[in-house]
Amino acid sequence: MTSESVLEIFKTITTIPRESGHEGPITAYLVKWAADHGLKCKTDSTGNVNIIRKASRGKGHIPTLVLQCHQDMVCEKKADFEFDFSKDPIPYVIEDGWMVAKDTTLGADDGIGIAACLALLESDISCGRLECVFTISEETGMDGAEAMKQGFFSGKTLINLDSEDEGQLFIGCAGGVNTVATFSYGTEPVKPGYSCVKLVIDGAQGGHSGDDIDKGRANAVQQMARFLYTEKKHGLQLLDFKGGNKPNAIARDCSALVAVKDPDATIERFKVFGAFLKAEFATSDPGVCVSAKTVGSSAQAVKARAAGRIISALAACPHGVEAMSQDISGLVETSSNLAAVRMGDGKCVVTTSQRSSVMSARDMMAQKIEALFTCAGAKVVHKFPYPGWKPDVNSHILQLCRESYKKLFGTAPLVKAIHAGLECGLFLEKFPGLDMISFGPTLRGVHAPGEKLELASLDKFVALLEDVVCQFE
Numbered sequence: 001m002t003s004e005s006v007l008e009i010f011k012t013i014t015t016i017p018r019e020s021g022h023e024g025p026i027t028a029y030l031v032k033w034a035a036d037h038g039l040k041c042k043t044d045s046t047g048n049v050n051i052i053r054k055a056s057r058g059k060g061h062i063p064t065l066v067l068q069c070h071q072d073m074v075c076e077k078k079a080d081f082e083f084d085f086s087k088d089p090i091p092y093v094i095e096d097g098w099m100v101a102k103d104t105t106l107g108a109d110d111g112i113g114i115a116a117c118l119a120l121l122e123s124d125i126s127c128g129r130l131e132c133v134f135t136i137s138e139e140t141g142m143d144g145a146e147a148m149k150q151g152f153f154s155g156k157t158l159i160n161l162d163s164e165d166e167g168q169l170f171i172g173c174a175g176g177v178n179t180v181a182t183f184s185y186g187t188e189p190v191k192p193g194y195s196c197v198k199l200v201i202d203g204a205q206g207g208h209s210g211d212d213i214d215k216g217r218a219n220a221v222q223q224m225a226r227f228l229y230t231e232k233k234h235g236l237q238l239l240d241f242k243g244g245n246k247p248n249a250i251a252r253d254c255s256a257l258v259a260v261k262d263p264d265a266t267i268e269r270f271k272v273f274g275a276f277l278k279a280e281f282a283t284s285d286p287g288v289c290v291s292a293k294t295v296g297s298s299a300q301a302v303k304a305r306a307a308g309r310i311i312s313a314l315a316a317c318p319h320g321v322e323a324m325s326q327d328i329s330g331l332v333e334t335s336s337n338l339a340a341v342r343m344g345d346g347k348c349v350v351t352t353s354q355r356s357s358v359m360s361a362r363d364m365m366a367q368k369i370e371a372l373f374t375c376a377g378a379k380v381v382h383k384f385p386y387p388g389w390k391p392d393v394n395s396h397i398l399q400l401c402r403e404s405y406k407k408l409f410g411t412a413p414l415v416k417a418i419h420a421g422l423e424c425g426l427f428l429e430k431f432p433g434l435d436m437i438s439f440g441p442t443l444r445g446v447h448a449p450g451e452k453l454e455l456a457s458l459d460k461f462v463a464l465l466e467d468v469v470c471q472f473e
């Protein structure tokens with residue numbers, strides 16, 4: 001196996017449509033490829049594929065090794081670029097040592113994993129039995145890994161080929177759960193003489209609620225609640241509160257509609273508050289800013305008691321890092337994201353999400369949020385729980401990869417875990433005791449037009465993979 005052979009296969013894969021949820025063409029390609037190469041192939045009703053290569057002569061005693069990647073890719077293109085992901089080959093160039101798709105996603109996440117598996121399967125390397133598992137719809141919810149049945153693969157050691165930083169070995173990921181609180185409220189008339197003011201916090205950077213939760217960025221929802229809490233003593237009435245968007249994104253903007261006795265004074269205090277935000281986030285989130293204006297009158301406000309409970313709960317709700325890992329330096333172990341608030345029809349819905357690589361800690365964090373909102377009179381439900389993968393610094397496959405890396409390149413790889421989801425977490429739930437690791441070549445700009453693959457890192461990735469597969473026993 002060579003990086004050239006992997007790259008040639010990847011170039012073929014760029015011509016095969018494989019948007020998440022529409023993996024039919026790539027699934028069919030893999031099944032046919034296995035048949036053409038005389039290899040046994042399993043599929044399940046979800047679309048997952050397992051291509052099996054028998055042990056080489058004299059290697060029958062070695063335990064099975066599983067290599068795993070995902071079939072689908074994120075399909076994003078520049079707005080003005082005419083392109084149909086359901087049929088057009090991905091246009092790419094090779095320049096300055098990178099393979100780049102300038103106007104679309106490249107799909108090296110995770111097409112390069114597929115290519116590495118196929119190159120390995122058709123190579124003449126001598127190794128034990130291999131199972132190459134290709135899941136579907138990783139990017140949109142890990143549906144393939146989620147639906148996979150016990151026994152779909154039999155190996156007890158798995159190498160996931162869906163990481164994006166050469167020189168780093170990943171040995172853990174976070175599990176998560178969404179916790180949603182719903183307040184019910186009645187309305188009451190806006191007090192005579194009160195005027196409506198719209199308060200806006202925006203310009204914050206936001207980001208991913210896993211990867212970016214430790215970056216100290218402003219959470220617009222949390223900051224708005226903070227201001228409204230202090231403003232309550234001036235006799236504020238709440239009419240609307242809207243901020244954030246997806247459960248896995250940090251809230252970049254938030255607006256609140258309030259009725260107050262002295263709008264100029266409220267606007268003035270909000271400006272002062274904006275200056276505090278600018279100072280507090282000068283390093284981590286310098287774009288955050290506030291604006292306020294009086295708006296046309298409104299008849300009804302949220303009843304005072306309910307408004308008080310909503311504002312207090314949001315002001316008290318934790319956001320950010322709860323605990324750092326004691327095993328892996330710099331890894332966030334447990335966190336919570338105050339993600340979004342929406343009001344209407346007598347309901348105020350607050351969406352939060354918790355993550356941890358330790359399942360009991362994930363559940364503790366979710367319980368903490370539940371307890372807070374229950375105290376404030378909201379009804380709380382937990383949705384979409386998924387398991388994490390707790391780092392095992394004594395893992396056998398980790399030792400092997402580490403030694404191999406040092407032998408090949410003369411330096412030690414970084415051993416890391418991520419505070420986001422990987423399919424590995426789901427495998428661990430179904431295949432308890434599975435020993436896993438994840439590594440890959442360097443990719444940049446994944447999930448967006450301009451995604452690129454560093455070719456020098458591909459050489460090292462391929463060398464490491466081949467060596468580990470040969471050494472594994």
Ligand SMILES: [Zn+2]
Pocket residue numbers: 070109110138162
């Ligand atoms: Zn991926």
